[in-house]
Amino acid sequence: MIKSVPARARRALPEARGAVKDRRLMTSHSFAAHGPLRGTIRVPGDKSISHRALMFAGLAVGQSRITGLLEGEDVLATAAAMRQLGASILRGADGKWTVHGAGVGSLLEPKTALDMGNSGTSARLLMGLIASHAITATFTGDASLSGRPMKRVIDPLMQMGASIEASPGGTLPLMLRGAQPAVPITYRLPVASAQVKSAVLLAGLNTPGITRVIEPVPTRDHTERMLTGFGARLEVGEEGGERIIAIHGEADLRPMDVTVPGDPSSAAFFMVAATLVPGSDLTIRNVGLNPTRAGLLHVLRQMGADITEVDARDVGGEPVADLKVRHAQLAGIDIDPAIAPSMIDEFPVLFVAAALASGTTRTTGLEELRVKESDRLAVMAAALKLAGARVEEHEDGLTIHGTGGDPLAGTPEGALVATRLDHRIAMSMAIAGLASRDGVRIDDTSPINTSFPTFMGLLAEAGQ
Missing domain, CATH: 3.65.10.10 (Enolpyruvate transferase domain)
Structure with missing residues (x-):
C-alpha cells in the first residue's frame, strides 16, 4: 500500500511544496510552410x-x-x-x-x-x-x-x-x-x-x-x-x-567510455518533415537504430516514405546509420499495436504524417499515450483538428483521414495550439505548420528544451 507524504516530510523539505509549479517563461512561436529541407544535419545525443x-x-x-x-x-x-x-x-x-x-x-x-x-x-x-x-x-x-x-x-x-x-x-x-x-x-x-x-x-x-x-x-x-x-x-x-x-x-561496475548516438526520437521530427515537404532531400547523421526504437522508421516505410540507411555501423554497442530522407507521398495504413513499444514517443509526429497521407490511418493499443507528459491522444487530436485535419479520437488511439498531400487548412489566422507543457506536442505541431496553408502557432515552445534544445536552430538550418 502506498503511504501519503507525511506533514513532517513536507515541513523538513519546503522546496518540495513549490517544485510542482512550472518555472518556465512561456515563449510562443509560429511555424509556416517554406521551401524544401535540404543538406545535412546532426541531431543531439539519444x-x-x-x-x-x-x-x-x-x-x-x-x-x-x-x-x-x-x-x-x-x-x-x-x-x-x-x-x-x-x-x-x-x-x-x-x-x-x-x-x-x-x-x-x-x-x-x-x-x-x-x-x-x-x-x-x-x-x-x-x-x-x-x-x-x-x-x-x-x-x-x-x-x-x-x-x-x-x-x-x-x-x-x-x-x-x-x-x-x-x-x-x-x-x-x-x-x-x-x-x-x-x-x-x-x-x-x-x-x-x-x-x-x-x-x-x-x-x-x-x-x-x-x-x-x-x-x-x-x-x-x-x-x-x-x-x-x-x-x-x-x-x-x-x-x-x-x-x-x-x-x-551486489555488483561491481567498472568504468567505461560511452559514445551516445543521435536520438531517433529527435530524428523523427526531421524524418517526417522531409517526407512531407515537397522537394526535400535531407541527410540526418549518426541516428541510433536500435531495433527496440526503430518502429517509426518501419511504419513510415510501410506508408511509402523514401528513407535510405547509409553507412550502417556500430557505436558503443548500438546500431547507427545516416538517414537520407526524400519527399514522398504517404498512404494511410492500419498500424499494428504490437509495434507501439518501439515507437511510443514518436506517435505524435506520426499523427502529423498521417494527416497528410492519402486515405485513412488507424492506431489502437495506445492507452499509454494518455499518461505521458500530457494526454497525447487528446492533445494531438485537438491540435490537429485546429490545424485542419480530420481526426477521430478513441479510448486507445486515433483515426486520421489524410489530405492526400494537400496542405492542412485551418483558420486564416493560423491555429493556436496548446502544448500542455509537452515537448513532443510542440515539436510535432511545428512540423504540422510546415505542411499547412495558414501556419500553426505554438503557445509555448520552451518545453522543447527538455529534450531537444537545438530543434529550432536545426529546423531553420535545414530550411535555408
Missing part, C-alpha cells in the same frame, strides 16, 4: 542512453567519459541528482563529460530534494537506483511530471523492501527510504515499460541474489546493453514467448 550513461557511470568505481551526451533539461536533471548521490560529474570545454562514480552500495544521502523537472525517466530510474541503498531521498518535479503515474514503479520497489510515501494517486512529490538489504524478486511487467524494467534492474544491482524481470512485450533494451558494458552480470533469455532479464546483485 536521451534514453544519455540518462543511463550518467547513472551507470555514477555507479562505477573509477573514471568514465561520455561523448555526445544530450544536454537538455531532462538529462541535466539526472546529472544534478547523481552529483547529490556522490558522483563527480564535469563537462569539459570540448563538450565531453567526465564522471567519477561513487560505487554501487556507496551512494550518499542527498541533502535536498531531487528535482526531476519534467523527466519521467530520471524519476523512475533513480527511484530504482536508490531503492536498494540505505538512504532516504525526496523526489519532486514540475507540474506536468507531478501528474504522471509512479505507482507502476512504486509497487515492485516496495516488494523489494523500499518504503515509499507518495502524494495522493501515487505521484510526486514522494519520499523513498531504501531497503538494506533489499529482497530480490521476479517481476512480470503489467504494462510494457522500459522505465519500470530499468528501475527494477537498477534496484537489483545492490540486492543480494538474482532479480528478474519478465517482459511479455519487448521494450527498449538500452539498460541491458549498457549495464553489460559496465560489467554487470546480466542474462537475457526467453520462455513461453516472454523475455526474461536476470541481474546478479
